[in-house]
Amino acid sequence: MLEEIKKHIAEVATFTATSKEEIETFRIKYLGQKGLLKTFFAEFKNVPNEQKKEFGQVVNELKTTAEAKVNSLKEALESSEESKGIYGDLSRPGEVLELGSSHPITLVKNKIIEIFSRIGFNVSEGPEIEDDWHNFTALNLPEYHPARDMQDTFFIQTNPDVLLRTHTSSVQVRYMENNKPPIRTISPGRVYRNEAISARSHCFFHQVEGLYVDKGVSFADLKQTLQYFTTEMFGKSKIRLRPSYFPFTEPSAEVDVYWGLETETDYKMTKGTGWLEIMGCGMVDPNVLENCGIDSEVYSGFAFGMGIDRIALLLNQIPDIRMFSENDIRFLEQFKSSL
Structure with missing residues (x-):
């Protein structure tokens, strides 16, 4: 079980997405109500006592890594869309420039x-x-x-x-x-x-x-x-x-x-x-x-x-x-x- 979780951590770290749909699918897979993290946390009660500490640490690492990945992908996508909206839409009204005044x-x-x-x-x-x-x-x-x-x-x-x-x-x-x-x-x-x-x-x-x-x-x-x-x-x-x-x-x-x-x-x-x-x-x-x-x-x-x-x-x-x-x-x- 520990090896499987570590494998998921590696996959999360290398995951990339180019659309909101891909990011949402990824989020549901790991952080959704029926996601893998729910499953791993449910297995915690079946883990031997001597492995509970390590198991809990690895599951928490997966959770933290998945949340950080979702946030970073969303920010990158929003930044890209904003830049495209500013410089790609030629019909967009220009920004009002503050005019100076003579003394x-x-x-x-x-x-x-x-x-x-x-x-x-x-x-x-x-x-x-x-x-x-x-x-x-x-x-x-x-x-x-x-x-x-x-x-x-x-x-x-x-x-x-x-x-x-x-x-x-x-x-x-x-x-x-x-x-x-x-x-x-x-x-x-x-x-x-x-x-x-x-x-x-x-x-x-x-x-x-x-x-x-x-x-x-x-x-x-x-x-x-x-x-x-x-x-x-x-x-x-x-x-x-x-x-x-x-x-x-x-x-x-x-x-x-x-x-x-x-x-x-x-x-x-x-x-x-x-x-x-x-x-x-x-x-x-x-x-x-x-x-x-x-x-x-x-x-x-x-x-x-x-x-x-x-x-x-x-x-x-x-x-x-x-x-x-x-x-x-x-x-x-x-x-x-x-x-």
Whole structure:
């Protein structure tokens, strides 16, 4: 009897099947209600006492081997059928691919670029790690100039002449050094200032600055360019320019757009005035043109600059600027179809 059981164990170990029917026949033969295992267990009472231990071990081995074989054959067959179903059925619907979404800063930046490209502005870029000349001195901010205190700067400790740029005006300096007028360019990019992080400010943010240099450029050209931009960007055509001060432009102005007072949100955003400040601008100071190798007696120009983050906050009614850099997928997925 022991030899017969061992023979069955060997047969079970080598058994193979290619269909569910063959596996079921095999299962019934060994594990069914009238299978061989039932028969062997029924014979246990007739086995001599000195052989009961060995007999029980061999029968249990047959049972374990048969169960494992049935399970492995079923898994192999199911895996084969699933693979065939996926790759063999050409009419099977494809899996839905999750689409990514652009960052709200990128969406706003791209729209600004697109608006200015319609009137001939190209895009210029420069390094985020700058030297003192391009970031300050060439822009009419010589060493120890009090206006440098307007921008809290990250300097590189190993070299006090190297810093993280505080504005993208440094890109405009580089562009003027390497290109002759007429110049019409915008410079989007990330800038850095040593400021406390809060819901309204961050130590890094994004700017886009524009520059137009040619013969006979006037303040009226600047105003009309900004009028065009605010209409295209916000759908608001009413703007005002308030006198201000920037070291690299003269005269200088702050630009406000009339946002309106139609909703409670409008009141909060504009502090009840209806006007919203969006950028600074002015006529390029002749000293800046001369520093960049452009004859200020022949050419004139205007410049403007705005915060991309600020505009993104306004357009999307986002309450906290820190949300832009937290990489929260739930927040970012909201902008798949924005703008």
